Amino acid sequence: MKTEFWRITLDTNPEDCNLHCIMCEENSPHSTFREQLFKQTGLRRRVMPLDWIEPILQQAAKLGVVEVIPTTMGDPLVSNHIELIAKIAPKLGMKLNITHNGTFPHKSAREWANLIVPITSDIKISWNGGTAITAERIMNGIDFNKAVQDVREFISVRDEWVATTGKYCSVTFQLTFLKSNMHELEGIIQLAASLGVDRIKGHHVWTHFPALERESFKSDAHGILQWNSIVGKANKWIEKYPGKNGKSIRLEGFYELSYLPTDEIPDHFNCPFLGKELWVSALGDVSPCCAPDEQRKALGNFGNISVKSLKEIAEGENYLHLLNNYKQEKLCKKCNMRKPAANSCC
Secondary structure, eight states, rough: OOOHHHHHHHHOOOOOOOOTTTTTTTTSSTOOOHHHHHHHHSSSSSSOOOOHHHHHHHHHHHTTOEEEOSSSSSSSTTSHHHHHHHHHHHTOOOEEEEEEOSOOOOOOOHHHHHHHHGGGEEEEEEEEOHHHHHHHHHEETOHHHHHHHHHHHHHHHHHHHHHHHSSEEEEEEEEEEEEGGGGGGHHHHHHHHHHHEEEEEEEEEOOOOOGGGGOOOOOOOHHHHHHHHHHHHHHHHHHSSSSSTSSSSSSOOOOOOOTTTTTTTTTTOOOOOOTTTTEEESSSSSESSSHHHHHGGGGGGBBBBSSHHHHHHHHHHHHHHHHHGGGGGGHHOTTTTOOEOOOOOO
16 A cells, blocks of 8 residues: 555644543543543643644645644644644645534634634534434533534535635534434434535444443444444435535445444455544654554554654554554454445545
8 A cells, every 4th residue: 555645633632622422532421531541641631732733734744744633532622722723734735624523612603614614624513413312412511502503603604705715615514323313313414404514424433431332333233234224214314305505415434334243344444544644642642543542552653753753654664564454453353434445534
């Protein structure tokens, strides 16, 4: 495999979030991550120094990177890193790609949209229910009705921007596939279409905690049959509920599962990240993918930006070995993020 890097994620503030979603590795009510972090490092929270950001992005630009994702562990709009990234990235020819929990802290949704829309390719808004009772149970701390209003306001600014400039920032609902929310998928699609959302994207839950095992469709053969039925219905629902522009919402990650829970992922399911994206942690460690923090450590030590450049890491022996042999790795054999060759993930 060749490397053709185009995107980088800076996990600037992984513990900073105003919600406690049940499936979050760091901030879930089920998580003991913070206690373990303190025991292991003496840190209560990890925060990337602001003066690291520009050098990292400059190095990334030299690798060919054209898009930067502010933190996906934690929420990017909670910290002040986002505004610095928003100033630096466009000067280097980079767009932002944002994953956000839908709460729009510190500013109104309109104010955030005015900052984000002109410099962003896509904003992925975490969305985990078609009703308040389901969404608020999964995303502890969210006000579902306010989130709907805020998304509507954000998209109105986006639409004004498109009408004025002809440029586009897409809006995505990002789902975690759970047995306790996918019964509301039709309602999610209907709501997304009415708001002007462009895409619904998702992945199966990472079972970080025993409490999440019952949420996974991949846990048994019956769950897989349930999931495959949902996929068939989803493709009908996007036709039933066209978007504001008359076009169907795009679905990503909605493909049938053909293997049993005990099976390894089929060989034709490929990694969408290796050779294309890099992750830099708040402490400077570089990772090859977005697998759960503790699990991806099993893939090896690739280097820290305080010691090596991104180029040195990407051309290093450990990274190139993984790039060409990842399908033999225990974690990769079961990875929720690998996709059939015909599917994309961004």
